[in-house]
Amino acid sequence: DGGITQSPKYLFRKEGQNVTLSCEQNLNHDAMYWYRQDPGQGLRLIYYSQIVNDFQKGDIAEGYSVSREKKESFPLTVTSAQKNPTAFYLCASSSSTGELFFGEGSRLTVL
């Protein structure tokens, strides 16, 4: 089945550690996105990529990094510089119609 797979679903991290969230899609979409969701704040864009080997910062990129070495993959690294990383992270992809397709999300908790 076509779709977006995020892993892990749940992740715990100690302060000062970097963690990487995986996102893989088999929809053959060019564009991929990372959003962060906090209670009462909707979804906020972290990074996005419209083509392999290229990506742009979203509204809240500080403390995060990404790579786009393959069309299918868009991993997100939450670095120790991110001051409040506990959140629900959603990966998405889109075709040229603009509709986003989302993964199931990864919930990160900093201990």
Next chain:
Amino acid sequence: EDKVVQSPLSLVVHEGDTVTLNCSYEVTNFRSLLWYKQEKKAPTFLFMLTSSGIEKKSGRLSSILDKKELFSILNITATQTGDSAIYLCAVEAGGTSYGKLTFGQGTILTVHP
């Protein structure tokens, strides 16, 4: 800066009630407005609206866009407990960055039996 505001932030109703969710926006070079339903994890697509005054309908859900007044509404008639979810409104700006959406805060809908 693009901005999307949803209201109310939360709503509690009983089965059979009709609800109206609101979404207002400010965006440079508007391209489309989208509604999503999020029950537990992944938001699922409901509607994409690009033209004013044309209602989109899917079963008990319907939505309409007013590009002059910069808002959209999502109506749900004869609500059921399965409609309980967060409803997200998002706008897409024009230009080369297709699919780059700005989301509102979401409306949490709770439907009691």
